[in-house]
Amino acid sequence: MKKMEFMSKRTIRLSILISYLLTGVSAFAQNSQTPIVNGHGTGALPIPHEKMATLPKVNWDTLAKYTPVTNRAMMKTTGASGSVTLPTPPIMNQGAQGSCVGFGFAALMSIMLDEAMGNVPYTNDIVRSPAYIYNQIHSGNCGTGSSVDAAVNLLGKDGVCSWNAMPYNQSDCATQPNSAQNALAAQCRGGVTGGNAWLTSSSLTDIKKALDLGYPIAATIDISDAVFNGQGILTSFKKNLDHCVCIVGYDDNTQLVKVQNSWGTWWGDNGFFYVPYTSVADTFFLGLNVIYGVNYNSQPLPFAGIQTLPSTAAKLSGTVIGSSGSWNNNPGLVKEKGFDGDVNTYYDAALPSGQWLGLDLGSTKNIRYIKFRPRQSYENRMQAGLFQISGDSSFTNPVTLYAVPFDTLQFKDYYVGSTNGNGVNARYIRYIGSGGGACNVAEITIMTDANATSTSFVSTQTTSGSVAQLTGTVIGSTGSWNNNPNATKASAFDGNINTFFDAPTGNGQWVGLDLSTAQNISYIKFRPRQGYEDRMYGGKFQISTDAAFTNPTTVYQIPNSPLSFQDYYIASVDPNGVSARYVRYLSPDVGFGNVAEITVMSAASSVNTSFVSTQATNRIITLLTGTVIGSAGSWNNNPYATKSSAFDGNVNTFFDAPTGNGQWVGLDLSTTQNISYIKFTPRQGYEDRMYGGKFQISTDAAFTNPTTIYQIPNSPLSFQDYYIVSVDPNGVPARYVRYMSPDGGFGNVAEISVMSIAATPVTAAIFYTDCNYGGTSVSLQPGSYNMSDLIADGIGNDALSSLKIMNGYTVTLYSDADFSGVPLTLTLSNTCLLSYNFNDLTSSIKISSLGTAALGSIENTAGAPLSMQLSPNPAFDKVQLHFDGAKAGEISLQVLNLQGQTVINKTLVLHEGSNDLTLERGSLPAGMYIIKAASDDNRATAKVVFE
Secondary structure, rough: OOOOOOOOOOOOOOOHHHHHHOOOOOOOOHOEEEEEEOEEEEEOOOOOHHOOOOOOOOOHHHHHHOOOOHHHHHHHHHHHEEEEEEEOOOOOOOOOOOOOOHHHHHHHHHHHHHHHHHOOOOOOOOOHHHHHHHHHHHOOOOOEEEEEHHHHHHHHHOOEOOOOOOOOOOOOOOOOOOHHHHHHHHHEOOOOOOOEEOOOOOOOOHHHHHHHHHOOEEEEEOOOOEEEEOEEEEEEEOOOOOOOEEEEEEEOOEEEEEEEEEOOOOOOOOOOEEHHHHHHHOOOOEEEEEEEEEEEOOOOOEEEEOOOOOEEEEEEOOOEEEEEHHHOHHHHHHHHHHHOOOOOEOOOOOOOOOOEEEEEEEEEEEEEEEEEEEOOOOOOHHHOOOEEEEOOOOOOOOOEEEEOOOOOOOOOEEEEEOOOOEEEEEEEEEEEEOOOOOOOOOOOEEEEOOOOOOOOOOOOEOOOEEEEEEEOOEEEOOOHHHOOOOHHHHHHHHEEEEEEOOOOOOHHHHHHHEEEEEEEOEEEEEEOOOHHHHHOOOOOOEEEEOOOOOOEEEEOOOOOOOOOOOEEEEEEOOOOOOEEEEEEOOOOOOOOEOOOEEEEEEEOOEEOOOOOEEOOOOOEEOOOOOEEEEOOOOOOOOOOOOOHHOOOOOOOOEEEEOOOOOOEEEEEEEEEEEEOEEEEEOOOHHHHHHHHEEEEEOOOOOOOOOOEEEEEEOOOOOOOOEEEEEEEOEEEEEEEEEEEOOOOOOOEEEEEEEEOOOOOOOOEEEEEEOOOOOOEEEEEEOOEEOOHHHHOOOOOOOOOOOOEEEEEEEEEEEEOOOOOEEEEEEEEOOOOHHOOOOOOOOEEEEEEEEEOOOOOOOOOOOOOOEEEEEOOOOOEEEEEEEEHHHHHOOEEEEEEEEOOOOEEEEEEEEEEEEEEEEEEEEOOEEEEEEEEEEEOOOOEEEEEOOO
């Protein structure tokens, strides 16, 4: 913000009397068709007075907290000067379209974005698109208006893209944003908390306070009967609603509020007009809205255009995936043509929009570069197309790497590369075309760097916590210098620092381990060869998905700083380690592979106290069953001693693995289950082989990151049943559970039983065949009941007359079988369904939980406790939180796992009454979590299951 001349000296010779031009136009409050004022549209739909009274009022502390202004010292100085004018974007012209709400809020978002970026010069990449807003929130033809609250909701939920990304066209109000425009819009959302608020319409103090904090204000006004003088100053008006503008300044000297309009620069004072302070008090502004800051993702997309490819770029190959078919079913236009190496062929999809093609790289690869060439003569069809990666072939949650710009494209190769130099790791990558382009592309090449280096490991002093040495088959360069049998690659892993690997030649030599399966590598310890320490300068530790290290990833490069004959440690930045099967040390040129010793380690699996020892239970329990998984084979190939014997119900049989170390046996329960008890019986005569054994759960069958829920102590065991129980009365959710035998234990265990507490039947509703809860009664749990079920349960068909509904449940009655016909949904008990003309009409029923948690006796203005509803529950990637009975202000939101550990901790801002917010799952593993929302005035707790 800056102090500036509040009004230009330009004089408008022709005073504008708008009311004269509106003869015959009906009042806008009664007509959604926007009036045309001197050739320009208006278009703000009125908000009913009763709704206006319920809208959230401004919280000045919150408004100050999220101010978009980066220079707060300037903000205070400017506000104290008695004159504030925000840096405004260029005046635009909406023409005859009824898109003023789009323009008002586009100006508002443009100003806040520019302030957040440090008041950089306005360009069409900073100016926000009114078309993105208006085209989505209006209905009908281009003359219809739109509502302010619809715009606010859109900005908080989806954001708004730039003018460049979606230019405004007054003749087009139907085109909807494509995927690229939506991706760009998501980088600029309205409201750091998704929130907005309303100022007091007649309060000049509110207007000045908001402007002092750097906030532009979206204002709804009556413009149809307003009169302005030659300097664009309002002289008279009436109180109706038909237009949306943006308040951008005030001046105590002139006693005027400055407003940005959307009718071009010829109108008013170069497109601005001014409202006297007295007219503010007389309610010229009928609605004043501010948005709590701008949620601007200033981080660019991870890939950007580059001029050339480096010589180290290496092509990645895989299986072509994508949309099926082609235009007119032409076999020469299928998706495979996008990867055939021929720029004269191309992909032409069967449909114009939503089509894509990509590669399944077979395994996770490091992607550094993308080369693409548009289809000849249709080059611009690639504008706004997206290159994306995903963790699954369906691209359920794609991550956009690069958006093809709106520049004019040519028939040539374009290159994009990783902006951070490390690339991205992914198995699935695709190009998805923008709307109407039929995904046209001539050729795509996905590339890595032949010498890809990441920063996933860093130097450290030693290991932290418990670690376990990983073992495997030694792999690497063959032979040794002078055929010395004590200097082969095996010497780098023999545990003897006085032996070393000394390769037969100086360049390209390496030594490593095949760990048999993917393991989490947390630490690597190495010691140089004594007297030749400098031969390790520039050497690299690498991981790979294949033994040939076709596309290795360098996790650490040894710097060119003095080394001595001592142990050095490097540690994974990720506390979970880096997953790989193949790991190696690649010696630098003239290094001869020299290294004395290498040790590859994993952080020992965490042990928590979620299960404890207990006696046999007398509770009602359910035995959980599934597919037996674990180590293959048995000692001496005994068919009665395989892993299946641990779950055959016979304590006289047992699992006896073929080798002593690293053996395990468990269950895949098919779906996530709540595990409450585990019973185990040691093998008779070998009970001590279970000392130190671990019971573990995991989110995958390979137990990549297992969680140890109980470790058997080193105290005497006998041939009897032992029980362990979950500390959490609800159990611990998991799909995969196993017993991990200690070293030398040979997996020995006679029997294992995994159990869950049997669910106590819950009565959700009681149904009666007579009114006033008379006649035959039947209690039902939550579920769906068809006609045959009602007959079997004793209710019968067309026989229901009254019902009692337990708190927290909803019942839907259907007049026909198969949940069809006329529905009646109830949440309260009813003494006689005659009141709904539904007596003796029910043929099927659905009962479900409302999912509401309202805890505590707390005060708020409504006199009711805060309630929090979760939807959906169970959830996958996110869950919607719906609050009722909230007091305005900040609230602390915690998500805890079943061990009581806080895994998410954030602050939210709630408005008075109802609020809808989204909680992203992020990287949380599957399972049950507790959500706590708390402040001085608000309390709510609920449970959510992430699948």
